[in-house]
Amino acid sequence: MIKPRILVLYYSQTGQVRQLIDNITSDIQDKAIIDYAPIEPVIPYKLPWKASEFFDVMPETVQHLPIALQPLPDAIKNQHYDLILFGYTSWFLNPSLPISSFLQSKDAEILKGKNVITIIGCRNMWLHGQETVKKYLQNVQARLIGNIVLTDSNPNLVSVLTVIRWMFKGKKEASGLLPAAGIQEHDMKRASRFGMPIYRHIIENKLEELHQEFLMMGAIHLKPALIILERRGVKNFRKWAAYIREKGGPGAVERQGRVTLFKRLLIVAIFILSPLSSLTAFIQLQLQKKGLLQDAEYFKGLGYKDNAI
Numbered sequence: 001m002i003k004p005r006i007l008v009l010y011y012s013q014t015g016q017v018r019q020l021i022d023n024i025t026s027d028i029q030d031k032a033i034i035d036y037a038p039i040e041p042v043i044p045y046k047l048p049w050k051a052s053e054f055f056d057v058m059p060e061t062v063q064h065l066p067i068a069l070q071p072l073p074d075a076i077k078n079q080h081y082d083l084i085l086f087g088y089t090s091w092f093l094n095p096s097l098p099i100s101s102f103l104q105s106k107d108a109e110i111l112k113g114k115n116v117i118t119i120i121g122c123r124n125m126w127l128h129g130q131e132t133v134k135k136y137l138q139n140v141q142a143r144l145i146g147n148i149v150l151t152d153s154n155p156n157l158v159s160v161l162t163v164i165r166w167m168f169k170g171k172k173e174a175s176g177l178l179p180a181a182g183i184q185e186h187d188m189k190r191a192s193r194f195g196m197p198i199y200r201h202i203i204e205n206k207l208e209e210l211h212q213e214f215l216m217m218g219a220i221h222l223k224p225a226l227i228i229l230e231r232r233g234v235k236n237f238r239k240w241a242a243y244i245r246e247k248g249g250p251g252a253v254e255r256q257g258r259v260t261l262f263k264r265l266l267i268v269a270i271f272i273l274s275p276l277s278s279l280t281a282f283i284q285l286q287l288q289k290k291g292l293l294q295d296a297e298y299f300k301g302l303g304y305k306d307n308a309i
């Protein structure tokens with residue numbers, strides 16, 4: 001039997017998204033031909049991050065202003081693929097800047113007419129990122145046929161602390177009272193359960209039924225309160241992005257004062273206002289439960305409508 005051909009197209013700064021994809025495909029490595037095409041910025045982002053560089057990347061990430069990328073190899077562009085696994089993470093509630101840059105580039109034509117499964121590995125806020133990716137996929141006439149999301153299942157503030165230690169010190173492993181950062185190991189390992197259904201649906205030519213099976217397998221957990229918090233966050237990030245960019249582009253000395261102000265306010269919002277905003281989100285959730293449950297169903301799905309978040 002001819003083996004199906006799968007392309008893994010992804011950006012993963014720390015390797016976490018790549019590890020997630022490797023787990024998902026672990027059981028089908030010998031059943032399919034799998035090619036890998038990492039999306040690579042011409043100037044790579046460094047890990048650990050300097051705080052000034054981390055927060056300075058927010059405005060362009062939020063406004064999807066492309067950075068320069070290495071071109072995809074011709075061998076990949078000229079190949080036929082039955083399926084593309086598109087792996088990415090969120091930065092500031094948007095697709096990471098290398099991903100939104102890629103989706104606007106000429107190389108994104110590789111996605112045209114292809115079956116695409118998005119694979120998201122992030123802390124826990126991915127809704128607006130995926131809405132953005134859905135829209136770009138629609139623009140290049142790709143066919144989104146599935147989505148798998150893995151997040152850090154620790155409590156919100158714990159995951160904020162561990163992600164800070166990871167991003168700014170490069171320390172992912174557990175230390176002191178804090179657990180390891182990122183997606184938890186047992187969740188990572190269990191991701192291998194998605195491989196065989198992917199293979200089976202390609203072979204049986206039934207990819208349009210795959211996402212329903214993913215959902216039944218628990219491919220996406222979504223707490224409706226998160227919808228409220230993301231809506232608030234997206235609005236604020238847009239305002240701050242415009243405000244910072246009034247003073248110049250990436251790294252401009254003139255904008256550093258505003259970048260620092262944004263950093264301080266974000267820290268206050270997360271650690272001081274967060275319990276308060278969780279409480280108001282909880283109240284809003286009780287008042288708008290029905291609507292938010294409907295919204296949650298929409299976000300778990302593959303359809304796209306403007307301004308859902």
Ligand SMILES: Cc1cc2nc3c(=O)[nH]c(=O)nc-3n(C[C@H](O)[C@H](O)[C@H](O)COP(=O)(O)O)c2cc1C
Binds near residue numbers: 011012090123
């Ligand atoms: C600049 C930056 C912004 C981030 N913003 C978010 C975010 O908005 N939501 C979220 O869940 N995780 C966020 N994260 C954490 C990442 O989602 C992710 O867990 C981590 O960067 C690993 O992804 P990788 O495989 O690309 O390295 C951010 C990380 C970076 C570097």
